[in-house]
Amino acid sequence: MRFKDKVVVITGAGSGMGRAAARMFAAEGAVVAVNDFNADTAAAAVAEIEAAGGRAFAIPGDVADETFAQSAIAEVVQRVGRVDILVNNAGVSTIQPATEYQAWRLEMGVNLDAPFYWSRAAAVQSMIPNGGGAIVIVASNACFAAFPGDVGYIASKHGAAGLTKALAVEWAKHNIRVNCVAPGLTETPMVKQGEEKDPERFKVRRARIPMGRTGKPEEQAEAMLFLASDAASYITGLIMNNDGGQMALYSGFSPQ
Numbered sequence: 001m002r003f004k005d006k007v008v009v010i011t012g013a014g015s016g017m018g019r020a021a022a023r024m025f026a027a028e029g030a031v032v033a034v035n036d037f038n039a040d041t042a043a044a045a046v047a048e049i050e051a052a053g054g055r056a057f058a059i060p061g062d063v064a065d066e067t068f069a070q071s072a073i074a075e076v077v078q079r080v081g082r083v084d085i086l087v088n089n090a091g092v093s094t095i096q097p098a099t100e101y102q103a104w105r106l107e108m109g110v111n112l113d114a115p116f117y118w119s120r121a122a123a124v125q126s127m128i129p130n131g132g133g134a135i136v137i138v139a140s141n142a143c144f145a146a147f148p149g150d151v152g153y154i155a156s157k158h159g160a161a162g163l164t165k166a167l168a169v170e171w172a173k174h175n176i177r178v179n180c181v182a183p184g185l186t187e188t189p190m191v192k193q194g195e196e197k198d199p200e201r202f203k204v205r206r207a208r209i210p211m212g213r214t215g216k217p218e219e220q221a222e223a224m225l226f227l228a229s230d231a232a233s234y235i236t237g238l239i240m241n242n243d244g245g246q247m248a249l250y251s252g253f254s255p256q
């Protein structure tokens, strides 16, 4: 029960690793505010947590809208008093060559603008006046290196890593820790959709994971919970890859 009575806000928590994190924070005693663009999946995540005896409520809406970010955090503060932990997890990926790329604003909005808007809203409205908090930003292996065909994703995730460091150094004096989880290939609906679009791309990626398997959403959630917990009390500004060795492998080699 590392998070007994803590208030945790998670964006994009209707699916994938965000949903796993919502379940796991609630199972350790947190009250979880579940955001997702998709109101049905947000409601389903809340129902799942409540069925397991946990506490949660939904704050559906578009993370990339700063006015919504401010009002959603205000709603959480009004309902349960404060925000102790914020996990900026919502993300989108659009595989397309740079010459034809149409998703630049979308990906910048969800993957980079949103973590800034939500972190600032949580810090200003709750964490700074209440003496501290913990923020986790979910980036990707794409925050360290590039691959062809997803220019907005790579640029926005590199930005998310920079945002982590910028907020970590600026808000350390407020007792707010800001860290980043950088997942490698993980079995979620995002990967399923990408794989349906371009199976060959994912075949190659799967063959280059030193541990020989993709990650599970719960394994990414474990890293989020750790960084948000008191066990990480001296860790801030960390970009933590969680990827079965993918970033450790020199790109010219296959793992075997």
Ligand SMILES: NC(=O)c1ccc[n+]([C@@H]2O[C@H](COP(=O)([O-])OP(=O)(O)OC[C@H]3O[C@@H](n4cnc5c(N)ncnc54)[C@H](O)[C@@H]3O)[C@@H](O)[C@H]2O)c1
Pocket: 011, 012, 013, 014, 015, 016, 017, 018, 035, 036, 037, 038, 041, 061, 062, 063, 064, 089, 090, 091, 092, 093, 110, 138, 139, 140, 141, 182, 183, 184, 185, 186, 187, 188, 189, 190, 191
């Ligand atoms: N799955 C992977 O292999 C992988 C690898 C590296 C990084 N990531 C990152 O992990 C995070 C979670 O992804 P996932 O794999 O669980 O994907 P997912 O698609 O299963 O979940 C993402 C959730 O974000 C929500 N979302 C999208 N746009 C939104 C918006 N504008 N407002 C609110 N919610 C929105 C979606 O509705 C969805 O429920 C993302 O930031 C993603 O970029 C995933």
